[in-house]
Amino acid sequence: MAAPLSISFFASSLVSAYWNGAATYYRGMVRALSRLGHRITFYEPDAYERQAHRDIDDPEWAAVVVYPATEQGVLRSLEAARGSDLVIKASGVGVFDELLEREVLRLKRPGTQVIFWDVDAPATLERIASNARDPFRSLVPQYDLVLTYGGGDPIVHAYRGFGARNCIPIYNALDPDTHFPVPPDPRLKADLSFLGNRLPDRERRVDEFFLSVAGKLPHRSFLLAGSGWEDKGRADNVHYLGHLGTGDHNAFNCSAMAILNVSRDGMARNGFSPATRVFEAAGAGACMITDHWEGIEYFFEPEREICVARNGDEVAQILERLSPSIAAAMGVRALARVRAHHTYAHRARQFQEIFAAGPIRRAYIGGAP
Missing domain, CATH: 3.40.50.2000 (Glycogen Phosphorylase B;)
Structure with a gap:
């Protein structure tokens, strides 16, 4: 050593x-x-x-x-x-x-x-x-x-x-000591959840990959967490939590059918920039949908360990074909990958x-x- x-x-x-x-x-x-x-x-x-x-x-x-x-x-x-x-x-x-x-x-x-x-x-x-x-x-x-x-x-x-x-x-x-599977929390249940603070170089992409999708899928439930979104217009099927402490992140990741990752503008342009929350969600065994960025395959296998969408329409299509059993199986594979290679x-x-x-x-x- x-x-x-x-x-x-x-x-x-x-x-x-x-x-x-x-x-x-x-x-x-x-x-x-x-x-x-x-x-x-x-x-x-x-x-x-x-x-x-x-x-x-x-x-x-x-x-x-x-x-x-x-x-x-x-x-x-x-x-x-x-x-x-x-x-x-x-x-x-x-x-x-x-x-x-x-x-x-x-x-x-x-x-x-x-x-x-x-x-x-x-x-x-x-x-x-x-x-x-x-x-x-x-x-x-x-x-x-x-x-x-x-x-x-x-x-x-x-x-x-x-x-x-x-x-x-x-x-x-992933820090396996802090992010791991836990029982779902009914108050955090949703078809698609997103956690992230409202920042100028993220907001447009959240509009496209999350809020617009909620408007297109009124029969689906959406959960938004993070600081700064209080006055943001959103559809009736989007529930807003506000700031979510790290102690609730595991339950957040384990309670939705799928968790959305949305990169900030610069991260998406440069690629090879997986957000911390991608690994946190994988560590909880969550099924993830991410916006596309170069280098994803170095961290997770697309369509087997993570779903990849290039726009809001593709997020909606992925969400419509997901089922709880398919999502759970993808989350198990993502958890195995991250524990083996990305701690x-x-x-x-x-x-x-x-x-x-x-x-x-x-x-x-x-x-x-």
């Missing part, structure tokens, strides 16, 4: 999934890295009422430091991280991102590597491509490594085009291999799983 690392991780939140879609990704990765012996301190700002909407207590597998959402709070946390073997700045912390991205690089020294972990690479790359004065553009080559939540070769090549020394995707996965234990071993050989090599490592 590689020598344990002391890791300082600056990101949005480990303890709250409130307006924080990357929470389960962070939890899965950090927990799995801890089990390999690495010591993680997770620094998160007290911002966006996330601490008031915690869905887990401070875990045993990481030290959580909640710092004031002020410039002084950021600088004190950076000073506390000094001397770590590895310092990670994630995208989308939400407050003082520019300050963190600049100042975290001052912690580099022999024995300390600093990496950028992008959990929304398409948005980051589109932003810096459209603005030559974006401060992050000049910082990219200074990081020892860029890790991404997904994206495959298009994202890798784009980051290298901005001077990244290396870019490696570490894909979403955070698999991803943590990939992470460990990256750093096991000492200083990070410049050559590209990784690719599709």
Whole structure:
């Protein structure tokens, strides 16, 4: 085994999934890295009422430091991280991102590597491509490594085009300790359910792949969960839950005949970007319908482990031919696939291999799983 690392991780939140879609990704990765012996301190700002909407207590597998959402709070946390073997700045912390991205690089020294972990690479790359004065553009080559939540070769090549020394995707996965089959909950029963916060680069696709389908199939029942949809027009057969805590995600995934995945615009364009909730649903043994994106077959076998739709009409057609027994059989196959190949234990071993050989090599490592 590689020598344990002391890791300082600056990101949005480990303890709250409130307006924080990357929470389960962070939890899965950090927990799995801890089990390999690495010591993680997770620094998160007290911002966006996330601490008031915690869905887990401070875990045993990481030290959580909640710092004031002020410039002084950021600088004190950076000073506390000094001397770590590895310092990670994630995208989308939400407050003082520019300050963190600049100042975290001052912690580099022999024995300390600093990496950028992008959990929304398409948005980051589109932003810096459209603005030559974006401060992050000049910082990219200074990081020892860029890790991404997904994206495959298009994202890798784009980051290298901005001077990244290396870019490696570490894909979403399943944490079997938190996502698993449970008995269905009658209040969450539906023919098709979708869980996701309302975001500008997701809303149009939710309209097409979910809300329009509900309008075409008035005899079917639909369940919508996530923050921000309160004033969104929807058909009478769409029930809206609002924010759904992670403690209810297993029941949500196990109570519908099918679960819908809808990618954000950039993720769909670049491909190789399975959402965390795809693996969570598979881990619960759910039947999934996903919008089409390149690379699906590297994670699940279409039509056997997952249904793939290119538009709302195809979602409606799939839903009409599904039966509870067909859906259940597909969910069993998806569960077997994800447990065998796509857990955070698999991803943590990939992470460990990256750093096991000492200083990070410049050559590209990784690719599709």
